[in-house]
Amino acid sequence: MKILRYLSLLLVALATTAAAGNDPQAVSPREVRQEIEGILARPAIGLADLFRLVELANPDLAVARSEIQARAGRMRQAGLYPNPELSFEVEEMSVDDPSFHKQKLELSQALLIGGRRGAAVNAARAEVDQAGELELRTRRQALQRVHQWWADQIHFRELDAAFDQMLAEAERTLAIAKARFEAKAAPEAHLTRAMLEVYDLEVARQDFERERVRSTAEMKVLL
Numbered sequence: 400m401k402i403l404r405y406l407s408l409l410l411v412a413l414a415t416t417a418a419a420g421n422d423p424q425a426v427s428p429r430e431v432r433q434e435i436e437g438i439l440a441r442p443a444i445g446l447a448d449l450f451r452l453v454e455l456a457n458p459d460l461a462v463a464r465s466e467i468q469a470r471a472g473r474m475r476q477a478g479l480y481p482n483p484e485l486s487f488e489v490e491e492m493s494v495d496d497p498s499f500h501k502q503k504l505e506l507s508q509a510l511l512i513g514g515r516r517g518a519a520v521n522a523a524r525a526e527v528d529q530a531g532e533l534e535l536r537t538r539r540q541a542l543q544r545v546h547q548w549w550a551d552q553i554h555f556r557e558l559d560a561a562f563d564q565m566l567a568e569a570e571r572t573l574a575i576a577k578a579r580f581e582a583k584a585a586p587e588a589h590l591t592r593a594m595l596e597v598y599d600l601e602v603a604r605q606d607f608e609r610e611r612v613r614s615t616a617e618m619k620v621l622l
């Protein structure tokens with residue numbers, strides 16, 4: 400579809416964002432861009448290709464993956480003990496003898512007791528699970544929107560062909576009505592009716608074109 404070619408620059412621009420969002424295959428931004436360009440260079444792009452483009456370039460999905468990664472990091476941190484602290488102090492200095500003083504070096508380690516460490520890990524794990532559920536919902540919604548868009552394009556293509564056929568027939572009828580009216584073989588009402596049929600079809604086609612533009616805009620947002 401020609402419309403998909405118009406999305407190529409936008410998709411490549413978003414490839415780095417998607418890769419930074421922890422792509423399932425853990426590929427580099429360069430590899431993501433190459434894969435997107437490879438898909439868009441194909442003579443025909445299918446529904447499976449669109450699904451893959453969503454995985455690679457959908458910004459909402461990239462954000463959801465980044466959130467999983469961030470929360471997983473916090474969960475790992477919650478399972479660790481705090482870093483030990485090293486402190487240095489100088490005390491008991493003498494006014495009479497400046498060279499006399501005592502130094503104190505302390506190493507301390509905080510201990511987590513009462514199940515606090517386990518509770519922190521469990522809470523962090525729950526947050527990771529929530530982020531995972533959000534990522535699944537985001538993917539499902541994005542893929543559903545792509546599937547609906549694909550169905551819309553099939554509908555638009557069929558409707559476009561139908562408009563061509565109906566307009567051709569209406570214009571042929573109008574030409575006949577005009578010729579008969581000029582030959583005084585038919586009343587003006589027949590000519591007016593034929594003109595209105597052409598006008599109504601043209602208005603309906605304009606509405607259809609606006610709907611197709613809106614659908615294109617939605618796909619740009621999705622990808």
